[in-house]
Amino acid sequence: AQKVTQAQTEISVVEKEDVTLDCVYETRDTTYYLFWYKQPPSGELVFLIRRNSFDEQNEISGRYSWNFQKSTSSFNFTITASQVVDSAVYFCALIGTAGNNRKLIWGLGTSLAVNP
Amino acid sequence: NAGVMQNPRHLVRRRGQEARLRCSPMKGHSHVYWYRQLPEEGLKFMVYLQKENIIDESGMPKERFSAEFPKEGPSILRIQQVVRGDSAAYFCASSPRAGARTDTQYFGPGTRLTVL
Numbered sequence: 700a701q702k703v704t705q706a707q708t709e710i711s712v713v714e715k716e717d718v719t720l721d722c723v724y725e726t727r728d729t730t731y732y733l734f735w736y737k738q739p740p741s742g743e744l745v746f747l748i749r750r751n752s753f754d755e756q757n758e759i760s761g762r763y764s765w766n767f768q769k770s771t772s773s774f775n776f777t778i779t780a781s782q783v784v785d786s787a788v789y790f791c792a793l794i795g796t797a798g799n800n801r802k803l804i805w806g807l808g809t810s811l812a813v814n815p
Numbered sequence: 816n817a818g819v820m821q822n823p824r825h826l827v828r829r830r831g832q833e834a835r836l837r838c839s840p841m842k843g844h845s846h847v848y849w850y851r852q853l854p855e856e857g858l859k860f861m862v863y864l865q866k867e868n869i870i871d872e873s874g875m876p877k878e879r880f881s882a883e884f885p886k887e888g889p890s891i892l893r894i895q896q897v898v899r900g901d902s903a904a905y906f907c908a909s910s911p912r913a914g915a916r917t918d919t920q921y922f923g924p925g926t927r928l929t930v931l
Contacts (some may be wrong), residue, residue, distance in 0.1 A: 737824040741924075742924065744908075744925070746919055801871065803850070803860060804860075804918060
């Protein structure tokens with residue numbers, strides 16, 4: 700079975716603080732893909748990043764960075780110098796590669812509030 | 816490029832009525848996915864379609880729900896005889912090419928269905 704766990708339900712920080720959102724996954728597939736999506740208060744789902752299981756390089760995009768550690772089955776997301784506009788629900792998701800699978804398996808999300 | 820379009824954005828139905836949700840994929844995309852976001856349950860996969868074909872409907876409720884993606888026109892998610900438990904946000908996503916697992920699913924803004 701595949702599963703994604705985001706243990707932090709809600710996080711509240713003050714603007715300019717760094718914040719890390721945790722994501723732990725379970726899968727028996729040897730090849731899989733991990734994703735982060737953002738859902739701002741307006742409700743749409745915005746794609747942030749995709750990571751292949753065979754590529755453990757960390758990635759940085761502006762104030763966003765992702766730490767993928769296969770040994771601990773984690774794919775954590777850090778926002779540096781957070782801003783009020785970062786307030787949103789963030790979802791981690793997984794796609795395995797067995798059969799014709801194309802379904803994203805989602806964590807329950809972490810609601811991030813960045814306060815001025 | 817226009818993104819994934821969904822309409823209506825908000826839909827109110829009384830119990831027993833039918834709900835039709837429409838999704839137009841991004842230009843050049845020929846694969847469509849529907850997900851449902853229920854409070855306290857998170858996002859769940861419903862169905863994966865290509866033009867004129869249902870590829871995976873393992874997440875669809877057995878009764879009252881159907882989906883299609885005709886050769887021409889948008890994908891339609893149809894819910895017959897709606898009940899209060901169908902109240903949720905319904906998201907459509909699309910992906911390009913041959914639906915490879917490496918393809919990212921890009922989401923529309925969602926349709927918020929409220930059943931009175």
